[in-house]
Amino acid sequence: MAKKTLNDIQVNGKTVLVRVDFNVPMADGKITNDNRIEAALPTINYLIENNAKVVLFSHLGRIKTEEDKANNSLEPVAKRLSELLDKEVLFSDKTRGKELEEAVANLSEGGVLLVQNTRYEDLEGKKESKNDPELGKYWASLGDLFVNDAFGTTHRAHASNVGIASNLDSAVGFLVEKELKFLGDAVDNPERPFVAILGGAKVSDKIKVIESLLNKADKVIIGGGMAYTFLKAQGKEVGKSLLEEDRIPLAKELLETAGDKIVLPVDVVIADDFSNDANTDVVSVDDIPADWEGLDCGPESIKVFEDVLKDARTVVWNGPMGVFEMEAFAKGTIGVCEAIANLEDATTIVGGGDSATAVAQLGYEDKFSHISTGGGASLNYLEGTELPGVTSIDEK
Structure with a gap:
């Protein structure tokens, strides 16, 4: 196009x-x-x-x-x-x-x-x-x-x-020309290994993105609230964590077809209340208590993600790894941000929204190849959906 x-x-x-x-x-x-x-x-x-x-x-x-x-x-x-x-x-x-x-x-x-x-x-x-x-x-x-x-x-x-x-x-x-070049090259002609990182609250918000990137990326790291639907699909107890019951069959299907391409947290920061002042603990994803909720990925998860990222040549990141706006549950997002920022000789793209906010707050703007100005638009592009504001423009 x-x-x-x-x-x-x-x-x-x-x-x-x-x-x-x-x-x-x-x-x-x-x-x-x-x-x-x-x-x-x-x-x-x-x-x-x-x-x-x-x-x-x-x-x-x-x-x-x-x-x-x-x-x-x-x-x-x-x-x-x-x-x-x-x-x-x-x-x-x-x-x-x-x-x-x-x-x-x-x-x-x-x-x-x-x-x-x-x-x-x-x-x-x-x-x-x-x-x-x-x-x-x-x-x-x-x-x-x-x-x-x-x-x-x-x-x-x-x-x-x-x-x-x-x-x-x-x-x-x-x-717009710059956005289309970076996102287009990353999605359609990435230098490999290509790692996609998806966070945020709900699987339902990013179904098409997950499916699209599983077809294109070498690894897809899934964090944030939507990770718990995937963990539940693996048969794990997720307590009071954010969960989309109706998406469990889809998550199970994606895990079966993608194999080890999907990378999930191995430990999480749990809390007894959705509050920055709540009591917290770090536990394995196999040990989440029934009356607690996961609000961030833990330090071992960050190590796993860093290992997946260390050889990446193209990285696309969209969505936080936890409740980033609360300091007690921001370490996962900070860890992922720092891991990407420290990559050398890689094309690194942040897909707008909360991820871009995190990068700005941490002062890492200069460490990323491109920070998208459009959260919703970049998501649509990543999932392969037409952008009417672009398709309406004259062809060369």
């Missing part, structure tokens, strides 16, 4: 509509983490340097009420982007209408305009989120070209990505 990139289109003097992912965390009207804004800078700067008129679209939060609108304006993002670009970024408080149209028409070459939160349109029948064809066509009428640089929303068909792309010549931006 060879999609057009920025280098395949002529942007000089053109009004280029760009879907970016400025869905940044906010507190009291202030941005608490601007990583997503910084991730879009290469594409925006390229367009500025090549004399395009740049019109940016993004969502922020979910808009269900007028109060949501008041709390999720993109105006603070426009101010932060101005600082990062060291130039004025114009802001339109409208998502459609004469004021927006005039702001776009008056934009100079090299100028940048940020349009108000696209999900403001969701108050009227979810027109953005349901890819209303009229809205996509209207937004497309504002420009000459469309660039999708919001990987984090490519797994959704919205008016601001698929809708605009359906009506304009289009390409992917540098961020």
Whole structure:
């Protein structure tokens, strides 16, 4: 799937509509983490340097009420982007209408305009989120070209990505191009041994990913809450640990067909309560008490995982190994993160979400080949599901 990139289109003097992912965390009207804004800078700067008129679209939060609108304006993002670009970024408080149209028409070459939160349109029948064809066509009428640089929303068909792309010549931006290259090479043409590490709460959330990676990886390490369904499928007592009873037959089938390709924890950190202040112990997976629950993998498990990883040349990690947000149950995730970070000559990819948060908190961003900006989108890519925001872009 060879999609057009920025280098395949002529942007000089053109009004280029760009879907970016400025869905940044906010507190009291202030941005608490601007990583997503910084991730879009290469594409925006390229367009500025090549004399395009740049019109940016993004969502922020979910808009269900007028109060949501008041709390999720993109105006603070426009101010932060101005600082990062060291130039004025114009802001339109409208998502459609004469004021927006005039702001776009008056934009100079090299100028940048940020349009108000696209999900403001969701108050009227979810027109953005349901890819209303009229809205996509209207937004497309504002420009000459469309660039999708919001990987984090490519797994959704919205008016601001698929809708605009359906009506304009289009390409992917540098961020989406980078995401597709790293994830594509890792999944479709990995240097071996290829080890996948999957964590998180539920098997049901990652069935397709597990099945897809079992067909492609040499080893699949399974941790987090979903490991207990696999341990139960092996006939082990898992106490009050997170368990999906209806997924036990599937886990048993996967264990039978995958053989030693699946690697599970050998010990776990158990607790008598789901709390950071609970009483804890470390036990073998064969010795989990009936009235305790597993909330992290133990030190022996980390050694097993390190041994599996030591010769890996490609690693994809998605999902924490335990209840990472509680300090008492974060060691498993930290151990896996450090084991990957210390690999030499390996391509190491973190698939967004909680795993990316862990890497950032531990200060290991520079130790990984690639940290995905889209948790849901990267999961869909890993499971082989189409990304509408990518498939709608013009082929080369």
